[in-house]
Amino acid sequence: MAIDTSMKVLVVDDFATMRRIVKGVLKQLGFSNIVEAEDGTTALDALKMEKVGLIVSDWNMPKMTGLDLLKAVRSDESLKETPFIMVTAEGQKENVIEAVKAGVNNYIVKPFTPETFSEKLEKVFG
């Protein structure tokens, strides 16, 4: 896998356990530079502070949903090229379509394995 694992990854989820799980998966894949945010607004703040190579965000969050975050990222000139992976739950097909229309790079359905995640990453960066 020819992905630069030194890049900074931003994990956005309101549930700390979930962030931990995603971080765990990312670490298994070799990523070590991981930052967290607990909702869309804090994520945006973090994005403005530092350069991030990949955003992994949950869909369902209070204050600012993953979709709104995606839209905000895509409409920001300095951020809009940032790869964005949306995490959704099973059975939320209309969410997936919405996210795809808003320009998500890929999506992944909970629960997922490191292997699935790695495949998605390859699609995004391949």
Next chain:
Amino acid sequence: MSERIEQIGERLEGIALEVVTLEAGDIPALGNLMNALEALGADAEGLDDPRFLQVAGAVKGYLEKLILADATDLEPLEEGVTALQAFQRDLANGETPQPDVSGVLQKLGKAGTGPQTGAEDAGAETSASEQDAAESSEEPVEPLPSAADLSEEDRQILQDFVGESKENLEAIEVHLVNLEQEPEDLETVNSIFRPFHTIKGVSGFLNLKDVNKLSHSAENLLDKARNGDLKVGEGIIDLVLESVDTLKRMIDEVQEGLDENGLLTSTVDIAPLVRKIDMVSEEQEKWGDSRVGEILLRKGAITREDLDGGLERQKIQPGRKLGEILLEEKKTESKEVISALRDQRRYSKGHVDLQVKVDTVKLDNMVDLTGELVIAQSMLRQNPYITGSNDQKLYHNLGQLNQITSGLQRIAMSMRMVPIKSTFQKMVRLVRDLAKNSGKEVALEMSGEDTEIDRNVVDELYEPMVHMIRNAVDHGLESPDEREAAGKHRRGTVLLRAFHRGGNIVIEIEDDGRGLNREAILEKAISRGLIPEDHKLTDVEICNLIFHPGFSTAEKITDISGRGVGMDVVKKAIEKLRGRVEINTRPGRGSAFVINLPLTLAIIEGMLVRVGKQRYIIPALAILESFRPSREQYSTVEGKGELIQTRGSLVPLVRLHTIFGVESDFEQPWEGLVVAVEHEDRKMCLLLDELLGKEEVVIKSLGGGLRNIKGIAGGAILGDGRVGLILDMSGIFDVAQGNGRPSH
């Protein structure tokens, strides 16, 4: 038109180009295509030929499948776009398009209909990952049957999950309370949905199968509510509550497993609850928005022919209800029709009455104005010109005006009314928790939840009701063993009832427990010095002692009640609402607390009295009796002022005319009248000139500088159009005892 067709052509060309270079699983490219197709659909909106949109829609549908990895074959997509292009060319050339769209439609529609087929065909590529994802819920990422097998990292994650989930579940309860009050509030539904959703997601990773399953079911249910497919009612709220409780228990078990290095699986059987939740979700789909006829048909109450026949007749006689027609033709029984109508109402979302949110200040103003309208109308009727007139038409018109105004007043009053249901429902939870904490078995029964009550009263009623329910469960009901020994059912019952009686709303809180112990109350009251030892009291008076400040009969202080606030707080709260609380009790059989409340706070029932030229209204609630004292009943005591002896006790005499600085007809108490009033266990006799009668008046607040006058609660416009002042008992007591003077 041709311009539009050209634009469509251009757009199609762009789409075709993208399709050629498209790779399955290229999500961003698929997203671009999706947006382009939507724009195309908007462009083609006005085209005469519906087939174009039909094909475009099918292409879009197929694209969705590609995105969701339900299909991977790009060929149908290409064919669809080609067909659209051919279509557009025909239109551009002014020809009537004759394409055979059925083949393309079939291909687009069929390919990958089953989510499995596409995925299996594709093998690797996009679908494989999706398959993985779907399967991993069945096949654990890392099997975690026992905490003993856990890595330190996993243990940490689980520990976090337990803590975080519990926090989230507790947050749900708070939101549920809000939801009960505002079932339509989507933001609240969403806040309840979200934690379930998250717990479901994380438990999937952690392989906590039962937690996952239950949270999934609850999530589904709430998702339907969120999308408006399901009407939030008490049934749903109860189910969600039950889910919260069950999940909590299961998560506690996970914690136990972690602590003891034991099994993480739950012993709770969630199957019945999951079934119940799923049933409610489906039930809705089954009946939602169905016509009565269809419901009857599905229930087997009528045949298809009956229905068709009925519908035919309905066409001839529009405006008649199908149910009526069917009944008339004896096709079915009224019982069936009624139950079908009920189902329809219960499950349909389209039949919710439209509502508008109105500022309560506006509402109060309207109630005020209608009150004035009623008064203006009665002044009109009493006008000597009108009473002296013989004009029949005038009387007829006045009668009509009367009807309209009273109708208006009724509606204005009812607008402030809300069912007491939401307050009652909150008690369900309370009783359950109380029962759990006290180790008692308690059933809560309710009736009259639909009884309507003034909105302001409902809010104020919550606290005192909570307190009384606590008392009923804590002190009223015996422990199961005690009950059994007394020959009662182990499970105690608390009855919550609301109904209208006279112009009042009555709320009863009844338990079938041990009843009030008169001897114990008496003993305690004496030991606390509340009453002298040799005092003779009636049973009612003894019971009323529990409303005395600082009185509590509970022998042991539980964490639920028996702390701080006593029944005196309840009484005060109820009196603030101008209500009354009474106790009926039978030893060994239970007690009932009966709260009597006025229908609304906007109207007060009072005694209209005259002092000199002024008229005042004494709230009926405060009045004990009225009489003309004899010379012997009157006495003066050094340091205490004037007293009237009544019913064996000396009560201070208060001259209303001196308090308000007006001239009175009489100077001696035995010439005038006194009204004995009571407020917060203090009594006094008000001296006045004349009793004019009982009256219901609309309370008006006194504006500006008059607002803070002690002893006056407000004003009211009387039947003759003049103003009467409503007395405020606590203020009068203060003034009479020299704590303040009305600023006249």
